[in-house]
Amino acid sequence: PEQSHHDALAVLQMPPPLTSKIVYSVILYTGKGLVILSRGFQGLKEIIWPPSVKPDLIKTYSCRPHLPVRIFLPASHDISSPHVYPVLFAIVGGGLFIGYNKEHDEWNRTFADSQHVVVIGLDHSKAPRNPFPGPVHDIEALMLAALADKTIPLDRSSHHPINRIALLGFASGGNLALAVSQLPSIHNHPLAPAAVMSVAGVLDFSIPTEKKLANRFYKPSLKPSKRGGRDSFGPVMPALCWGYVPYGVDLCNPLLSPGYADLSMFAHEAWRLACRLSRQGAGVDHGTPDSDSKQAQWRVVG
Incomplete structure (x- = not known):
């Protein structure tokens, strides 16, 4: 059979040296441990001072009962009204290892109230226990469940020229947003997202981190930690890639590196x-x- 462009570009994930594996493990599990500790303290704080920003609904679906979905309705919503709204699915960031969709509550609430839309916060199981493509299919399952949930006042009407559904991801969530939108179950769905937004998402895992850092653009107008010559996230990126991508996986797979997706997948x-x-x-x-x-x-x- 004829070789595809994707096959010609295949770059396989290979095992690193043993010393690198040890360093990567220390980085990942130290980071996860610190985050767990921080969330423990945050939980105690919220018992004493409950947060002022909360979702209107927290739902669990049988497809992923361990991944609650946080739903924000506009402040103007009248529960007795049949009014329906555009919907924004928002995917958690966190490098695929430590993200927690509760951390986006303030942003989700602000966007829902200011834009008069429903915002649905999605989470996924974390690497390294849930490596690629696990998080992609977690998001897929939750999106399909939410779209089928008639208790959510999302606009399912057909009289609009385009669906009033959008998908947004922060950081690693941006990668997942661009990945899940390529899946046939989402791409061909009657309520397929009309727009997908990736906020600082990783688009290409096939390029080594050192090459990315050499081409990184810095903005002098930003605060000191962001504007000058060193990317604070750069040193941990190889560890994240190692923990998320199994050995032998093609790093040019469009579900992993959406930059290689077929042009027909784009709006x-x-x-x-x-x-x-x-x-x-x-x-x-x-x-x-x-x-x-x-x-x-x-x-x-x-």
Whole structure:
């Protein structure tokens, strides 16, 4: 059979030296231990001073009973009203190892109230016990369960030109958002997300960390810890990759590295944006046609 572009790019995850395995294990389990300790103290604090920001609903589904879903309804919502809303699924960040969707409660509440939408916070089982592709399918199962849950006032109507469903992920959650949206069960769903947003998500695991750091862009306007020459997250990235990706897995797999996803997986708006970006930089016109452009030249020759 004909070799695909993805097969030609295959980069397999290989076992590191023993010393690296030891260092990576120390990094991962020390980090997880500190987070567990911190959450323990936070839990005690909340017993004394209950948090002011809470979800309206916390649901568990039989497909993943250990992963509660946190649901935020707009402050203006009237429980007696049949009104339905657009829905934003928000996936927890945390490097695939330590994230906890409760940590996004304030953001989810603010967005639900200010934009008059339902925000559904999704979690997943953590690596290394749940390596790739486990978290992808955790999110898939929870999304399908929530979309089928008629008690959530999400807009399932067909009179809108596009679905009023969107998917957002923070950091590692951004990677999962772009991955799960490629799965046939989500991509071909009648309520498939009309938009997917990745906030600082990892798009390519096939590029070694040292090469990424060499090309990292820094913004001088940011605070000192973010603006200058050293990425504080860089040293732990190899450990995260080692703990999440099993040996022998193709690092160019689009579910792991969404940057390798087929163009057809992207919304048409993303294609038009790519067309516009192709015309920028060094005054060079890369000649990418944009059939929706209002300018005849761009429609025909780019």
